[in-house]
Amino acid sequence: MxxxxxxxxxxxxxxxxxxxxxxxxxxxxxxxxxxxxxxxxxxxxxxxxxxxxxxxxxxxxxxxxxxxxxxxxxxxxxxxxxxxxxxxxxxxxxxxxxxxxxxxxxxxxxxxxxxxxxxxxxxxxxxxxxxxxxxxxxxxxxxxxxxxxxxxxxxxxxxxxxxxxxxxxxxxxxxxxxxxxxxxxxxxxxxxxxxxxxxxxxxxxxxxxxxxxxxxxxxxxxxxxxxxxxxxxxxxxxxxxxxxxxxxxxxxAPRHPYTRALLASVPSADPDQRTMAAPITGDPPSPIDLPPGCRFAPRCGFAESICNTMPYELRHGETRVRCHIADPKSGHSKAEALQ
Missing domain, CATH: 3.40.50.300 (P-loop containing nucleotide triphosphate hydrolases)
Incomplete structure (x- = not known):
């Protein structure tokens, strides 16, 4: 360095x-x-x-x-x-x-x-x-x-x-x-x-x-x-x-549901840590016809009506995340779920 x-x-x-x-x-x-x-x-x-x-x-x-x-x-x-x-x-x-x-x-x-x-x-x-x-x-x-x-x-x-x-x-x-x-x-x-x-x-x-x-x-x-x-x-x-x-x-400690899903999909060599259910399902929406608001919402298990509005990027210490769940003031019912 x-x-x-x-x-x-x-x-x-x-x-x-x-x-x-x-x-x-x-x-x-x-x-x-x-x-x-x-x-x-x-x-x-x-x-x-x-x-x-x-x-x-x-x-x-x-x-x-x-x-x-x-x-x-x-x-x-x-x-x-x-x-x-x-x-x-x-x-x-x-x-x-x-x-x-x-x-x-x-x-x-x-x-x-x-x-x-x-x-x-x-x-x-x-x-x-x-x-x-x-x-x-x-x-x-x-x-x-x-x-x-x-x-x-x-x-x-x-x-x-x-x-x-x-x-x-x-x-x-x-x-x-x-x-x-x-x-x-x-x-x-x-x-x-x-x-x-x-x-x-x-x-x-x-x-x-x-x-x-x-x-x-x-x-x-x-x-x-x-x-x-x-x-x-x-x-x-x-x-x-x-x-x-x-x-x-x-x-x-990933804060965004998509990041969590990506990391959960990594194969583990430990037989006791096998993935029993798909961490993420479905295909991404078309980049031509994007969903309103959060682009991950159609595949997110935490999606609510607030997710039809675009979340802005929030800073948490050295990390930045774009998700309503990461914002305790967003109005999302599970806003503390990933805290």
Whole structure:
């Protein structure tokens, strides 16, 4: 962890406030108006320098769209992204500088690499685009390959199809570090790996974070992986943040019913702690036709009429939660149930 991360007044390495993104869906039938998919709604967070923020939620909750918004691969409809406290401009020049400091590792390790480029050329490509001399870029590539556990003499001249999935993901990590970034975003970066390789990559990420003074955003559907690697966790449901806070606090005492359901669904190795009933039932509502008020209400066992109004985000110490039950003044009959 860097010295900056220890300062309570240090600006977050990366932050966002009020990000919104909708996608237009045009109907095939004549005369019907266009409809809108609400992919991300009022998304806000702070990533303290030197820490890891885990983002969890069901498939389709908006995690990957959020990652692309943060990288400006998709432009938000509204909201603000800040890097080290400074607003990120969308001009071509400023985005080039931003992407030098914020890199991303994608889920599909094979599709992320150009099959026509050798591993060395894949890693040196970005530094050369940013003005690094070819000789220096090659030295960077070889040094990083060695650091992620791949012998450069053996792997630098190979092509992606000649590597295993774990080796390709190590190459992607090395490529992300080639520009010496401040922040790295991992979008399901270990989900396609078997468990032994996954553990090796996670340990490598922790070592690299400490060595290079990095900050991570780690997106995953695997709650155990997020608990292992993260300092803070953010829970998403239907494009909206429903709870966020220190990982130990969220896992030990979740306040939102959706967070409780997610954690209850994690398989236990203890035969006496078997899950006998589904913690959550039904499918999420369509992001086109969202329910009024709380988006989780149609699947929530605590739902009441007050839940037809949108709950606002409440702060409880270091955690934040968006739920009427978490607010003793909301009028919900079970407002103390999760206290």
């Amino acid at each position: 860097t010295d900056q991360s220890l300062s309570p007044h240090a600006a977050p390495a990366l932050s966002a406030s009020g990000l919104n993104k909708t996608f237009t869906v045009r109907e095939n039938s004549l005369g019907k108006p266009a409809r809108h998919v609400h992919a991300v709604s009022d998304f806000s967070f702070d990533l303290p320098a030197g820490s890891t923020l885990g983002i969890v939620g069901e498939s389709g909750c908006g995690k990957s769209t959020t990652a692309r918004l943060l990288m400006h691969l998709v432009e938000p409809d509204s909201g603000q992204i800040r890097l080290s406290g400074r607003p990120v401009s969308t001009t071509k020049r400023d985005l080039k500088a931003f992407r030098r400091q914020v890199q991303m590792v994608f889920q599909d390790s094979s599709a992320s690499l150009n099959p026509r480029l050798t591993i060395e050329h894949s890693i040196t490509f970005a530094p050369r685009v940013h003005g690094v001399a070819s000789k220096e870029a090659r030295e960077i590539a070889w040094r990083l390959l060695d650091r992620v556990g791949l012998d450069p003499a053996r792997f630098a001249g190979r092509y992606p199809h000649e590597l295993s999935g774990g080796q390709r993901q190590r190459v992607n990590i090395a490529r992300a570090l080639a520009l010496n970034p401040k922040v790295v975003i991992f979008d399901e970066a270990v989900s396609a790996l078997d468990k032994s390789v996954e553990a090796q990559v996670l340990n490598l990420l922790n070592e690299l974070k400490a060595e290079f003074g990095l900050s991570y955003i780690f997106i995953s559907h695997d709650l155990n992986v997020v608990r292992y690697i993260s300092d803070h966790v953010l829970v998403m449901y239907l494009g909206q943040v429903v709870e966020q806070g220190p990982v130990g606090q969220i896992y030990a």
